[in-house]
Amino acid sequence: MKKKPTLDDIAALAGVSKTAVSMILNEKKGVTFLEETIEKVHEAAKELGYAKKTPRLQKLSVFNKNTILVLAPTISSPFFTTIVQSIEQEADKHGIHVIIQNTFRDKERELKYLEQIKDSNLYGLILTMLPHHPKLLEEINESIPVVIINERSFHADLDTVEVDNYSAGILLAEHLISLGHKHIAYLTTALSTLNIARVRRLEGINDTFRKLCPEGTVTVKSKRVRPVDEIRNINLEHDTGYELVHEVLPHKEITGIVASTDMIAYGVLDALEENGFSIPEDFSVCGFDNLFPSKFHGISLTTVEHYILNKGQEAVEIIRSRQLKNREKISSTSVLYQHKLIIRNSTGPARKFQLKEM
Template sequence: MPKKVTLKDVAAAAGLSPASVSMILNRRSINRFNDETVRQVFALAESMGYQNGKKQSYSLIAPADTLIFIICPSVFNPFYTTIIQGIEIAARRQGFVTSVRTTYWDTTTEKEIMEQARRLHVAGVIFAMIPQQPQLAYELSRRLPVVAIGDRRGDLELATVDMNNFTAGQLVGKHLLDLGHRRIAYLSTTLNEQHTSRVRRCEGLQAACQDCEGAQLSVFAKEITPDFELSHVDVEYATGYELALSCLAQKPETTALVAVNDMVAYGVYNAVCDKGLRIPQDISLCGFDNIFPSRLRGISLTSVDNSLTDCGQSAFQLLQEEIAGYHSQGKFTSITHVEYKCRLVARASSGPAPRG
């Protein structure tokens, strides 16, 4: 009867310690080792027929070992593409590949993608937003590692990389109030419980205004259906443009506009200029996410930065920890939260409130 290949046998053949080989095969802290060492260990484990206690063989090309689904609403907004690139920076260093799946905020599509991930036995799933169907995401997490990026929610039993959007709203509110603004408007795409980041930003603004005597916050929102979002590439820009015109017509005393994100803010910017008003002399403008175009001189948008690339890399690291935990314990047990502090980046689009 042939001798069973042990972890020590693979370690001896690789010239490494058993602990190092275990970390590599379980993809735990694998970034400590160079790519050639990682490839060598996996190749030896496969060629020698090494199996762990669950009769699992090791191969660098097995889809379940390397394929990660990234679920996001769309890839038009640089907010999501920046997060995706952060995930891929970390994933490719560890030998993983990614597949981006878009939902356009359609719950049926989200459900289908999760079911596909389960059928394909992918290595894991990362949501670039908070899942719209938390219970389905939780059920999936009992079979596969699942990580989400966004506001922490009490009904979300998942590992998350948290963005504190309430604090982000407070930062923008305080910034504008300190500049003397007392008539502020918040402009947003669909505003409901399925879009917690949008709601929390609004709540942060409201909290800041409530702490300042005489300050008033008006809210303008437009309902966007998944079909409409799918068929209109510029939906966020167009929504910002439309809501800005509505606000200026209904609330002409407004001196500061806050867009739910930078993409919406670009539409607001053009609407204000097309009405013959100046930014920031007549109207101040702020956004959220601090995506790349906001720093261009022609835009120079005041925005809130959430370290998007770092969030993406942290999401993959959490996923990797869950994969390693499953290999060692046969189940997913820990729910880890990582939170990044947001910071306000003040630029030329916001200035003192106009007199009178």
């Protein structure tokens, strides 16, 4: 049998002490390491196939007959917090308990939770992001109703509640082009198949510019985000927008900035204002999701309404419908929500003047 990797093995491969490996993998509080050291340890652990033990869900057996488990990337984001609250509100109407677990988009963490509940009597399972293990979810779905809240981009027979993010990108692109913006930037965290909403939004923007403004350009700036980054930094999206703006400023032709989420847009607004720029006179800024802070007078962000509250409620209703039919699995359901452009004070006509130097 293949020997399971140990902390000593990881330490030897990474070239650090066993104590350092233990502290880094267990995210010991009050201890800091160089980013390079942390990266080495995680890469070594991954190369050796080391899997950190995930604590079992506490007291799940007490509630599982009347409990929905919600897996979310991180509820530090207002987007996922709002979805989870809408799920809880709807579940509470029917006396259903809700348990929430963060996955931080980590493949192994998600697998641990799925393995723990697959033979349980859980009332339902809701994932608020694209799954790493769709085939396992199909197996679970035979006995436990499963709903995915995200754009469908996987080949699995599962119920989904989604939004057409491609069309949402078209809406924002048309809005900016109508205001005279020919050169814009798209700022986002990692673009990948697991973050398909961000990819589809960009595709909608790119196709619209090719069609309506072929002389224009869409400059993409993205930041790679690892699961460990999501765990450590609850301000990750805001910080991403804040940092990426500084990569945009050298491009003097850019007049509009589209953030892949409202949270990233908030970081963009803060960075621009701190550098002495005016919104929307110097730059127009917009995002996606229409989070509740976006309507605040001090922010007033142009964005796309994605009806987050409705999506959480719909997911609970799909599960209840399955339960009323004794969990019988019938053909999968796909509920598609329309979106709406919300125009606020963060967008305006493209500037005609040269930007002042920073």
